Amino acid sequence: MPPVQSEALISSLFGSYDPGEYYDEVFSAPGVPRPHYATMFQRLAAMATAQFEERRQLADLAFRLQGITFTVYSDGRGTERLFPFDLIPRILPRSDWDLIERGLAQRVVALNLFLQDIYGQQRILKDRQIPRALVYSCQHFRREMIGIEVPRGIHTHISGIDLIRDSKTGEFVVLEDNARTPSGVSYVLENRLVMTRTFPDAFQAYEVLPVDHYPAELCKILRNLSPRAAEEPQMVLLSPGIYNSAYFEHSFLAQQMGIELVEGRDLIVDDCVVYMKTIHGLKRVDVMYRRIDDDYLDPLTFRSDSILGVPGLMGAYRAGNIALANAVGNGVADDKAIYSYVPAFIRYYLGEEPVLRNVETYVCANPTELSYVLDHLAELVVKAVGESGGYGMLIGPAAARATIEEFRERIKANPRNYIAQPVVALSRVPSYHAPGARLIGCHVDLRPYCLYNGEKVIVVPGGLTRVALQPGSLVVNSSQGGGSKDTWVLLGEA
Numbered sequence: 001m002p003p004v005q006s007e008a009l010i011s012s013l014f015g016s017y018d019p020g021e022y023y024d025e026v027f028s029a030p031g032v033p034r035p036h037y038a039t040m041f042q043r044l045a046a047m048a049t050a051q052f053e054e055r056r057q058l059a060d061l062a063f064r065l066q067g068i069t070f071t072v073y074s075d076g077r078g079t080e081r082l083f084p085f086d087l088i089p090r091i092l093p094r095s096d097w098d099l100i101e102r103g104l105a106q107r108v109v110a111l112n113l114f115l116q117d118i119y120g121q122q123r124i125l126k127d128r129q130i131p132r133a134l135v136y137s138c139q140h141f142r143r144e145m146i147g148i149e150v151p152r153g154i155h156t157h158i159s160g161i162d163l164i165r166d167s168k169t170g171e172f173v174v175l176e177d178n179a180r181t182p183s184g185v186s187y188v189l190e191n192r193l194v195m196t197r198t199f200p201d202a203f204q205a206y207e208v209l210p211v212d213h214y215p216a217e218l219c220k221i222l223r224n225l226s227p228r229a230a231e232e233p234q235m236v237l238l239s240p241g242i243y244n245s246a247y248f249e250h251s252f253l254a255q256q257m258g259i260e261l262v263e264g265r266d267l268i269v270d271d272c273v274v275y276m277k278t279i280h281g282l283k284r285v286d287v288m289y290r291r292i293d294d295d296y297l298d299p300l301t302f303r304s305d306s307i308l309g310v311p312g313l314m315g316a317y318r319a320g321n322i323a324l325a326n327a328v329g330n331g332v333a334d335d336k337a338i339y340s341y342v343p344a345f346i347r348y349y350l351g352e353e354p355v356l357r358n359v360e361t362y363v364c365a366n367p368t369e370l371s372y373v374l375d376h377l378a379e380l381v382v383k384a385v386g387e388s389g390g391y392g393m394l395i396g397p398a399a400a401r402a403t404i405e406e407f408r409e410r411i412k413a414n415p416r417n418y419i420a421q422p423v424v425a426l427s428r429v430p431s432y433h434a435p436g437a438r439l440i441g442c443h444v445d446l447r448p449y450c451l452y453n454g455e456k457v458i459v460v461p462g463g464l465t466r467v468a469l470q471p472g473s474l475v476v477n478s479s480q481g482g483g484s485k486d487t488w489v490l491l492g493e494a
Contacts, residue, residue, distance in 0.1 A: 013052055013439045014045055014430070020441050023167035023427040025090060036093045036494040039205045044088070049437050055198050056087055056432060062194045068187070068248055083187060084483030086431045089195060090444065090465040091206075093493045097461060100163065100172055100448065103356030105457035106346060108159050108450045111179055111333045113349040114342075115155035119145045119329060129348050130341045134365060137416055138338065139386055140180075140331025142294060144301055148318055150327045151225045152454040157325040158182060158218065159450040160464075163356070167425035174356050175424075175445060176339055179330040181291050184464045184484075185214060185449045186249035189256075191464075191486040207491035209461035214449065215256035218289075221453050222257075225323035226286040233286035235259040236276060238267075240292050240308045250291050259289075269312030272319040287323045294328050336385040336419045337363045360422055364415040373420040374411065377404050380420040382411065395474065397423060426474060429485065431467055443468045445476050446487065462487030 019027045026037045033041040044052070060082065068083055092100075117124050118135060119142075125132045135141055160182030162175040192211050196203055219235075226233030239250035241263050254261035260276065267285065268275050275282035290297065296306040301314040316322045332338060340361040343354045362369040362380070373380060377396050384392030394407045411418045428441035448463030465485040466476035476482040 013047065013049055013432070014041075015438070017430055017439045018441065020428065021167075022425055022441065022443070023165055023170055024441060025165070025427055025429045025444070026088075036091050036490060038494065040089070040091065040202055043199075043202060043205075052087070052432070053434075053437065056434075059085055059087060059194050059198050062197065063190070066190060068190055084469055085191060085194065086442075086467055086469065086483055086485050087195070087198060088430050088432065088439070089199075089202075089486045089488050090429050090446075091488045091490065092462070093490050095493060096172070097209075097489045099355065101459045103172075103174075103354070104161055104448055104450050104459050106350065106352065106355050107161060107174065107177070107342065108156055108452050108457045110342065110345045110349050111159070111177060112154065112156045112452060114345045115179075115327070115330060115333055116153055117349075118332060119148065124345070124348060127348070129344050130338070131365075134337060134363075134416075135332060137365075138332045138335045140294065140329070140335060142329035142332075144314060145327075145329040149320075151227065151320075151323040154225070154325075154452055154454045155179070155327040155330055156333075156450075156452050157221055157225075157327075159452070160184065160447045161450065163446045163448070164359075164424060165427035165444075165446075167427055170427075172356060172446075173424070174339075174342075174358050176336060177334055177342065178447070179333045180326060181293065182447070182449065183246045183249055183291075184447055185460070186252040187484050188449065188460065188462065188464050188487070189214065189252075191484060195486040206488065208488045209491060211460050211462055214451075214460050215253060217451050217458050218253075219257040219259070221451055222259075222287045222289055222323075222325055224453065225325065227320055227323060228286055231286075234276070234283060235287040235289070236262045236267075236285055238262055238264070238288050238290040238292055238310075240296070244291075246291065253289075264292075264307070264309045267310045267313075269310060269316050272312070272316045272321055274310065274313065274316045274322045285322060287325070289325050294331060297328065331386075334386075336361075336383055337365060337416070340419065359424055362420040364411055364418040364420065369420075370411070370415050373418075374408060377408055377420075379422070381423055382407055382418055382420045384417055385419060386417070393475075395423070423474075426468075429465070429467065431469060431483075431485075433471070440471060442471075443474050443476065444485070461489035 028034050156179045160178040163172045164175050165172050222235050237254040266277055274285040276285050292308055295303045296308040298309050298313040299306045300311050340363055346354045362373050364370045380396045382394040426443040429444050430439040431442040433440045444465050444467045446463050446465050449460045451458040465487045467483050467485055468476045469483045
């Protein structure tokens, strides 16, 4: 396709845009949009900055009126903030998505087989495909789950797997797995709704695959888990309550699925059966989509000081009287040290080569790899194995010497708690920088959401594109100043 150049380009939002040295999702060269972005580029290039700013403010207003916020705990005040949303969509042609979809489906099935095995026969440990000590020392490995047969053998009902595009190769790689209580899908649905209202003409020009079927698909999976197959199941979403950072999502999904939103105080367990308190008396609960971490789920089994969970819930679960999504104990698959073995899981359980590769990872629990990490801290990204949200992380090339030395001591004191990875040059997408009223290149990742019914993995087309809105930042988490974009998967290539 010939370069799209015009006088409008010079004075438009893209007038000073520099694709830079990173893989740019929109431009193959300065001023030359990739084929699947050509139509969107032409519309934006012809738009005055004031017009774009007006649409941006309308989008912000829509989010505010909907109450689409998140809570930041790190500022000491538990401040609720508007989730930053950038109007330049991330567009993926069908060929890119087909590869991603195949890779994610393969990975979800392998993770589910690993969880079945690790809480069952533990063949993978006996065959020494992963160190036994690495699994048993994981803080999220739940010995209480050993021997429990979960409904339909499904542990990973809902997964959010984080991908990045490597600027060096242009390929998508897996950054981490989220199989406990992955959050963010409500933003995917709301981002799409806001975009269709803000840029309706663009949707008419593209054939974008829908995302609004997610709640119905999840509801179908939950319904099929019910231990009382002959009756219409009573399903609930268990939330920690209004002070949780993702409470908007909890209430949104419960409403979309038409199920009850409950807290621990709304439920009781009697004779290994879970009941919900209602104005008409107790009502039996069959299926629970829980958004509470394992530690707080049942004070009789896990943390005794938890006031968020339901005393006796694990007894009902063990007796087969209630189904939980996701299953308890999935955190062992989220551990960043165990992540490095997922390609081995795929080969071991499926007899296949991974479709999507991992980021190269050094496990500090391994003495040889630990030595390498300590010698190269200034060049690596170091992560705590159980942390998320951008916390507990060192970006060596950007860190002060004192911070590097502090991390060195932390790693030496507890090697099992850390992994390290080379700095990956994340791809970038043009994003609006309000102070300069212009577009700048911002790094992005992608969290697609996968649903598993025991037979098929359903991947919602697109997912949550998180964007590092701070100029130069590689951290996309909302708690660290990041935002999101709508992700369009096209029916075809352009």
